[in-house]
Amino acid sequence: MAEKILSQDEVEALLQGVQGGKIDTEGEASGNPAEVQAYEFVNQERITRGRMAGLEIMNERFASYFQTSMNNFIKRDIEVMPVSIEVPRFGVLMRKIPLPSSINIVTLNPLLGYSLIILDPKFIYRLVELYFGGSGQTYVKIEGRSFTAIEQGIIKKVVDLVLLDLEKAWQRVFPIDISYVRTEINPRFAAVVAPNEVVITSLFKIEINGEGGDIFICIPYSNVEPIREKFYGGFQSDQDEVNKTWAKRFKAQLIESPLKVVAEIGVSDITVREVSRLAAGDVIMLNKGVNDALDLKVEGVTVFQGKAGLHQGNVSLQITAIDESRKKIEE
Secondary structure, X not given: OOOOOOOHHHHHXXXXXXXXXXXXXXXXXXXXXXXXXXXXXXXXXXXXXXXXXXXXXXXXXXXXXHHHHHHHHHOOOEEEEEEEEEOOEHXXXXXXXXXXXXXXEEEEEOOOOEEEEEEOHHHHHHHHHHHOOOOOOXXXXXXXXXXXXXXXHHHHHHHXXXXXXXXXXXXXXXXOEEEEEEEEOOHHHHOOOOOOOXXXXXXEEEEEOOEXXXXXXXXXXXXXXXXXXXXXXXXXXXXXXXXXXXXXXXXXXXXXXXXXXXXXXXXXXXXXXXXXXXXXXXXXXXXXXXXOOEEEEEOOEEEEEEEEEEEOOEEEEXXXXXXXXXXXXXX
């Protein structure tokens, strides 16, 4: 099919028609109006999609730290595994929490708002039995009971370990200071945000003698929105560890380095003419008195003052003070 090109006269006629209003430039609306959907501006799901690689790394670190802490706490082998990261609405998450659960409300300073650390009741009952020398295999009816004072005491110890290890896991990415607020059993009394708010939930599976238990760490998305790029960032180098290793090796080499140390009796300024006339028996006046302290220089830098004398038949210097310029540097 041959391509038709407008002539100059046709182009001018077309432009005149548009300017004069003879040609309608408004196109017809396409699509079915019934298909248009309202957009909810407060819906946070639009910005929480995608893999949170940065948070996954932090969860891996927390699992490693917490596993070590729990092994030391009950003197048994416990395996802690990060399972998943989800972003449900807060109301949906709370409906999944079994009763009774240990729902601990905390703050992640300097971030605003409250977060939750939720301990599964199965994990708590097995932990209590192991703590007092049991096998952790006893069946305990969960429904219709609450935690005893002894169980609450052990829960608080475990929560303290969680907070400490969570702070360590976040340290390289965004240092936080976690503060414990209170513990609730009923999810209705732990509503830290509205039910339709989006929360970031990290699930950890605890294996004790082949039996499982869960720990949830629930952080409202609005709390971490100022630092959300750190959650989505995939690369987090262990730069701190590398720097510490390098510094340790550097220090080991540095402390074995030889230094030239000179005890300076005194200084005198003389001319070339005077030097050329020096002969045996001449006396040079120095800037120090007989009883004045001598300067001890390390690689040409005055570091100490001392008093000359003899020690085991050798000329020696007893350090009596640190040089004033050195004190200012240390301060």
